[in-house]
Amino acid sequence: MPTVPNRFALTTPLYYVNALPHVGSAYTTIAADVVARFYRLQGDEVLLITGTDEHGQKIQRTAEALGRSPQEHCDRVAEGFQDLWQKLGISYDRFSRTTDERHRPIVNQFFQRVWDKGDIYLGQQQGWYCVDCEEFKEERDLVGDRHCPIHTNRPVEWRDERNYFFRLSKYQDALLDYYAKHPETIQPSSRRNEVLSFIERGLEDFSISRVNMDWGFPIPTDPSHTIYVWFDALLGYVTALLEPDQEPTLENALAHWWPINLHIIGKDILRFHAISWPAMLMSAGLPLPGQVFGHGFLTKDGLKMGKSLGNTLDPFALVESYGSDAVRYYFMKEVEFGRDGDFSETRFIHILNADLANDLGNLLNRTLKMAWKYCDGKVPTVNPQELGPEHPLRELAETILGDYAATYKNLEFHRLCQRALSLARAGNKYIDDQAPWSLYKQGQTEAVSQILYGVLESVRLVAYLLAPIVPQLSSQIYQQLGYDREFLTTQDLAYWSTQTPQDRWGQLKPSQVLAQPQPVFQKLQSPTLVAE
Template sequence: MKSTDKTKNTFAITTPLYYVNDLPHVGSAYTTMAADALARFERLRGKSVLLVTGTDEHGQKIQRTAESLGRSPQAHCDSVVPAFEALWEQLDIQYDRFIRTTSRRHEYIVKEFFQRVWNSGDIYLNQQQGWYCVSCEEFKDERELLPGNRCSVHTSKEVEWRDEENYFFRLSRYQDQLLALYAERPDFIAPESRRNEVLSFVNSGLQDFSISRVNLEWGLPMPVDPSHSIYVWFDALLGYVTALLDPDSDPMLENALSKWWPVDLHLIGKDILRFHAVYWPAMLMSANLPVPGSCLRTRVFDQRRQKNGENGG
């Protein structure tokens, strides 16, 4: 599937897809205002601009938050999303698309993308053991943990030991291709300190990562095995693609990628750097799709992590 010729006068930019475990905060506003300013600048330059924002709504953290409040996960998401929309209106954010990962259209896109990666032979079933941070939605190496088995990002949270069967993505297969990408496009990740962080991580050796969870109701069922739910990052990152669909177009990858892909610029916080700069391009390579930023780059803004994380896309 070929992407649009990026010599066309278009510019697509995204904020992270914000996690709805709680209300938006200053970090959410900061990144979104930065994206809005860049989008306005590109419009002034005469470009056709698409500014994407939205919410990441699946995962165990959402499920547990909803349970603690006596709500269903869907009811919880439906109660929080309007706060993001209201804040963007109050700040006069001129976004073009707002994607929710609980939308039915998104589910179609995720399943089609999953099938492409499955057909490439990059998904397999294996046993997973390790320390898991629910707030990060990520397994952690012991070297990343603080005393008391606490997460280095969510310092007040203890990680949980997991021993379960998961489906994995063959990230290790793409180590050389990722290093080649970073070498060919030095500005793919910015600032330089974060680029160096990614290079160090990839050069240390990539491990395959799990893309499913068992006994998790709040997530998209895996097409090849409905007893598993698709892991939040494999789901959420595709929100960037779903958001590109025109409102009246059928939810198919071909339609989503026909005009705006590859996205020119992802604005993200430093805590989700690895997912966007390593996992995401490898997933796209597996699906035989162009990686974001054919001329520009994934831009990383350092910002203090607040009580809410920024997940997804």
């Protein structure tokens, strides 16, 4: 009987279109793509949502400064995002733009639910506003001469206006209660603690409308106000759930994929996702997303890289110089997900050469050459089970395979890379120790076959383990091992993940014809991009 696949829906933030994407936006999106690819390889039905947040004062002002209409500006920048995602191999299923005409009915219907619940009222808003965050800041959090702690280059602005408010305070206890019962919902745990202590300090209602600002949707019950950009942006996740030809109703949007399993975001927008958003959903009577993971910042000289500060690294140039797998691998391996990390081009080159060119690429290359020399260019004809459980490579591989899925599910990408690479390193050591070239000279062909099989099978497993992170490289390795180029990406994954599971020892078919050895990862040259 065919099994029904599990469903997994996840999102990146919808990025502001105040400027083209930078390496920080790429970082989150790469991580989300890795997770999506992992679940697809498990045979699950996956929906990866990314997109752009296009309303609000920040966008209106940026467009004005550039002499463009806001829509023209958004169209251009949204295209830039899509272009980068394509270059980085991001396999997104939906690109949600908050200026999409289907978004407005969803926002209106959601607003109506919250309105009917009595959670929206008119009040007076006073406070310090950071346009770059599109958020009111508490006086005690400001730095220097009233500057936002994240956007230290621009002072916050004083606001005193009549706005509609959302009754966030009403949900304080419900949120605490929910997070006590579902502690896994906010990750990593340091972020959970941060959110909990913020809630415990007391939640204040927040304004969800703006006056004198018309780049957004009007409040349905009072069109002289514009809906606050964050209220509309968070709902972009819901609009994204609609099928392309579906009528845009809230009911349709929520029917198949809701609740979303995972929001991957940076820690700058944690409160929106772990406080405002769940409270809005509670008000609308909807179940909450499974998890919010707030990762750390890529920093430059200790400050968050960002479009507003302009201290960023151009991801287009990075991909152009080094290729998408290199960029993906570096950020997943080098920065522990959840913590901050600085970028260094020298380190970038060092890690890629050490891991992918030497430990993995060379291992495959030298072993393939031996297989051509000693085994007629075929996977050695041995029964994989003859390599018993105590075989050193098999033993290590099976230990890693025992928990790699949990490692991915916990978003421990750096650990996954380390573990996969430890298998490649063990393969190199094993082949050096065994010296099959001497055994061949002594006529011990059976032993040679066994050794080469063990190493090639280990390389296959490393490629499989890393496939969500370096999809092109893994596909190339599979191809060298005699599989179709597309084996890991366009096969009927749901089928083969159950029929010929790739995450087991001994799947490499004896006698399968190998490809001619070719380097799968070119060594990178010295830094070219950033002066260090």
